[in-house]
Amino acid sequence: MTSTNTLTLDTANRMIEAGRASAAQLGVDMNLAILDGGAHLLQFSRMDDAWLGSIDLALKKARTSVMFRIPSADLGDITKPGDTAYGIDRSNGGLVSFGGGLPLKDADGRIIGAVGVSGGTVEEDVMVAQAMVKAYA
Amino acid sequence: MTSTNTLTLDTANRMIEAGRASAAQLGVDMNLAILDGGAHLLQFSRMDDAWLGSIDLALKKARTSVMFRIPSADLGDITKPGDTAYGIDRSNGGLVSFGGGLPLKDADGRIIGAVGVSGGTVEEDVMVAQAMVKAYA
Amino acid sequence: MTSTNTLTLDTANRMIEAGRASAAQLGVDMNLAILDGGAHLLQFSRMDDAWLGSIDLALKKARTSVMFRIPSADLGDITKPGDTAYGIDRSNGGLVSFGGGLPLKDADGRIIGAVGVSGGTVEEDVMVAQAMVKAYA
Amino acid sequence: MTSTNTLTLDTANRMIEAGRASAAQLGVDMNLAILDGGAHLLQFSRMDDAWLGSIDLALKKARTSVMFRIPSADLGDITKPGDTAYGIDRSNGGLVSFGGGLPLKDADGRIIGAVGVSGGTVEEDVMVAQAMVKAYA
Numbered sequence: 001m002t003s004t005n006t007l008t009l010d011t012a013n014r015m016i017e018a019g020r021a022s023a024a025q026l027g028v029d030m031n032l033a034i035l036d037g038g039a040h041l042l043q044f045s046r047m048d049d050a051w052l053g054s055i056d057l058a059l060k061k062a063r064t065s066v067m068f069r070i071p072s073a074d075l076g077d078i079t080k081p082g083d084t085a086y087g088i089d090r091s092n093g094g095l096v097s098f099g100g101g102l103p104l105k106d107a108d109g110r111i112i113g114a115v116g117v118s119g120g121t122v123e124e125d126v127m128v129a130q131a132m133v134k135a136y137a
Numbered sequence: 138m139t140s141t142n143t144l145t146l147d148t149a150n151r152m153i154e155a156g157r158a159s160a161a162q163l164g165v166d167m168n169l170a171i172l173d174g175g176a177h178l179l180q181f182s183r184m185d186d187a188w189l190g191s192i193d194l195a196l197k198k199a200r201t202s203v204m205f206r207i208p209s210a211d212l213g214d215i216t217k218p219g220d221t222a223y224g225i226d227r228s229n230g231g232l233v234s235f236g237g238g239l240p241l242k243d244a245d246g247r248i249i250g251a252v253g254v255s256g257g258t259v260e261e262d263v264m265v266a267q268a269m270v271k272a273y274a
Numbered sequence: 275m276t277s278t279n280t281l282t283l284d285t286a287n288r289m290i291e292a293g294r295a296s297a298a299q300l301g302v303d304m305n306l307a308i309l310d311g312g313a314h315l316l317q318f319s320r321m322d323d324a325w326l327g328s329i330d331l332a333l334k335k336a337r338t339s340v341m342f343r344i345p346s347a348d349l350g351d352i353t354k355p356g357d358t359a360y361g362i363d364r365s366n367g368g369l370v371s372f373g374g375g376l377p378l379k380d381a382d383g384r385i386i387g388a389v390g391v392s393g394g395t396v397e398e399d400v401m402v403a404q405a406m407v408k409a410y411a
Numbered sequence: 412m413t414s415t416n417t418l419t420l421d422t423a424n425r426m427i428e429a430g431r432a433s434a435a436q437l438g439v440d441m442n443l444a445i446l447d448g449g450a451h452l453l454q455f456s457r458m459d460d461a462w463l464g465s466i467d468l469a470l471k472k473a474r475t476s477v478m479f480r481i482p483s484a485d486l487g488d489i490t491k492p493g494d495t496a497y498g499i500d501r502s503n504g505g506l507v508s509f510g511g512g513l514p515l516k517d518a519d520g521r522i523i524g525a526v527g528v529s530g531g532t533v534e535e536d537v538m539v540a541q542a543m544v545k546a547y548a
Contacts, residue, residue: 009157009185020146038312039463041192044181048146052177067464081491084533087500087508092467189313190341193366217355226361234361259358283431283459294420315466318455322420326451 006112007036007104011136012043018135019117022128023047030119030128031058037112039066047119054118060094061101061125062116067092069111072101073126100125102133143249144173144241148273149180155272156254159265160184167256167265168195174249176203184256191255197231198238198262199253204229206248209238210263237262239270280386281310281378285410286317292409293391296402297321304393304402305332311386313340321393328392334368335375335399336390341366343385346375347400374399376407417523418447418515422547423454429546430528433539434458441530441539442469448523450477458530465529471505472512472536473527478503480522483512484537511536513544 012034023030029047031054036042039062046055064072075097078085089095099122104113117129149171160167166184168191173179176199183192201209212234215222226232236259241250254266286308297304303321305328310316313336320329338346349371352359363369373396378387391403423445434441440458442465447453450473457466475483486508489496500506510533515524528540 009182036312038189038310038314040189040312041181042183044178045146046179052175055178064464068462085509086487086491088468090501090505091471091507092464095464188342190338190366190369194362197365213360217360227364231364233365235359283456312463314463315455316457318452319420320453326449329452 006106007034007042007136009043015115015132015135016043016045019115019128019132020045020047022131023117023119023124026120026124026127028120028124030117030125031055032128032132033058033062033116034132035059035062035066035114035116037066037110039063039114042113050119057096057118058100058116060096060116061099061118061129062114063092063101064089064095064097065101065103065114065116066111067095069103071099071103072096072116073099073122098122100129102126102129104133104136143243144171144179144273146180152252152269152272153180153182156252156265156269157182157184159268160254160256160261163257163261163264165257165261167254167262168192169265169269170195170199170253171269172196172199172203172251172253174203174247176200176251179250187256194233194255195237195253197233197253198236198255198266199251200229200238201226201232201234202238202240202251202253203248204232206240208236208240209233209253210236210259235259237266239263239266241270241273280380281308281316281410283317289389289406289409290317290319293389293402293406294319294321296405297391297393297398300394300398300401302394302398304391304399305329306402306406307332307336307390308406309333309336309340309388309390311340311384313337313388316387324393331370331392332374332390334370334390335373335392335403336388337366337375338363338369338371339375339377339388339390340385341369343377345373345377346370346390347373347396372396374403376400376403378407378410417517418445418453418547420454426526426543426546427454427456430526430539430543431456431458433542434528434530434535437531437535437538439531439535441528441536442466443539443543444469444473444527445543446470446473446477446525446527448477448521450474450525453524461530468507468529469511469527471507471527472529472540473525474503474512475500475506475508476512476514476525476527477522478506480514482510482514483507483527484510484533509533511540513537513540515544515547
C-alpha cells in the first residue's frame with residue numbers, strides 16, 4: 001500500500017520468474033538483478049551454474065540503466081577509445097557498456113528501476129532482460 | 138546434479154520464501170540474503186518497505202558467517218574495545234558483529250554458504266534467519 | 275512537472291537558504307547537504323569558513339537519515355560498545371550516529387530524502403537541520 | 412574577509428546560478444559542482460531531471476581540473492590506449508578525461524578551484540561550465 005518502491009515484491013518476483021524461464025529456454029544459467037529507481041538492490045537470483053564473474057556484471061548493467069536511463073548497450077557507443085565519453089564506464093563505481101541492462105519506466109515515462117542480466121552471450125543476456133521487462137509491463 | 142553450488146536455486150528459493158513468511162508473521166519488512174560457500178551472492182530479496190540501509194547489513198551479516206563460519210553475533214564477543222580482536226569487523230570489506238547472519242552447513246559439517254537478514258530488531262532478524270536455515274535443513 | 279525527484283530544485287534552494295540563515299544567526303559556518311530518497315546528492319552548500327572535515331559528516335548524516343528513515347542521532351542509541359547494533363555505523367559506506375541528519379517525509383509519510391548539517395556543535399547542527407526541514411514542510 | 416576559501420559563498424552562488432541559466436537555455440537538466448583549491452566540495456546543485464549517473468561525473472570532472480590544473484578534456488589527449496599516460500584517469504579515486512571540468516584561477520594564475528558539469532552532451536556540458544567560469548571572472 002504505502003510501499004517505498006514503485007516496484008513491489010510481487011512484481012519483482014514475477015519478473016525474476018520470467019527471466020529464469022527465458023534463460024532456461026536458452027539453456028543458459030544466468031544471474032538476474034533488479035534495482036530500484038535509486039539503484040539499490042531489490043531482488044537478485046543466481047541460477048545453479050551461472051558464472052561467479054557474472055554477478056557483478058548483472059548488478060552493474062542494471063546500475064548503468066538506472067544511472068543514465070538507457071539500455072546498458074547504449075553506453076558502448078560513447079565509451080570506446082576515441083569516443084566522446086571514453087572512460088565514462090569507470091565512473092559511478094563501475095558501469096557496463098554492453099547489453100543486458102534495461103531501464104524500467106512507469107506510465108509517466110519515469111525511471112523506477114532496471115534489470116541486469118549476465119551469464120550468456122550478450123545477445124542471450126539481452127533476450128532474458130527483455131523477458132523480465134515484459135513481465136513488468 | 139552438476140551444480141557448482143551445493144545450494145541449488147530450488148533450495149535457495151524455498152529458504153527465501155520461509156524467511157519472507159517468518160518476517161511477514163512478525164509484521165516487519167526485511168532484506169534477505171543468501172551467499173554461497175565462497176561468499177558470493179546467490180539470492181537476495183527485499184520486501185516492500187525494508188530499510189535501504191539494511192541491504193548492506195543483510196549482505197555483510199551473511200558474509201561474516203561465511204568468512205568465519207559462525208553466527209554473525211559471535212563476532213560481537215571479540216570485537217568490542219578491549220576484546221581480543223577489536224576491529225576485526227573492519228576487515229574483509231566490512232563485517233557485522235551482531236545477530237542476523239547464520240552459516241549453512243552440509244551433512245559433513247562443512248560451510249556451504251550463509252544467510253543474512255536485516256530489517257527488524259536484532260532479535261527479529263535472528264528469528265527470520267533461523268527460519269531460513271530451518272527451510273534448508 | 276515530470277521531475278524525477280519529489281524534492282524539486284526550488285524546494286531544495288529554499289531549504290538551503292533557510293539553513294544558511296539559521297547558521298548565520300548562530301554565527302557558525304556550516305556545510306549543508308540535501309540527498310534524495312535514494313541517498314543521491316541533490317544540493318550541497320559550504321559556507322565560507324566551514325571545516326573541511328564537516329563536508330563528509332554532513333553528507334553521511336543525511337545518508338544515515340535516508341537509509342534508516344530516522345534522525346541520525348537515533349543511531350547513537352544502538353551503536354556504542356555493548357549496544358544492540360554496535361558497529362552499524364560502519365555499514366553502508368559509513369554512517370554517522372550523532373545529530374544533524376533529519377529525514378524528509380512526504381504527505382504519506384514516505385521518505386523522500388534527508389538533510390545533513392555539520393559545522394557547529396551537535397546542538398547547533400540539529401537546529402540548522404530543523405530549520406531546513408521546516409522550510410520544506 | 413578571513414574566508415578559508417578564495418571562492419566565497421556569494422561568488423559560488425552566482426556561478427551556480429549562471430550555470431543553471433545556461434543549462435536551462437539549452438533545455439537540459441544538469442549537475443553542477445564547484446570544488447575548492449584542495450578539491451573539496453564547495454557547492455553542488457542537481458537540476459530536477461538530471462541523470463543520477465551525472466552526479467559522480469560532475470564531481471570527478473571538477474576534481475580532474477583541480478588535480479592537474481587543466482580542463483578535464485585535456486586529459487583525454489594522454490589517456491587513451493597508446494597515449495603517454497594511458498590509465499591516468501584511474502588514479503586519484505577516478506578522474507574524467509572528457510569535457511565539462513574547468514579550472515578556476517585567481518589574478519595571479521593560481522588554481523583556486525574548479526567547476527564540473529554533467530548532464531548533456533559533452534559540448535553542452537562544456538558550454539555550461541564556461542558560463543560558470545565567466546560568472547566567476
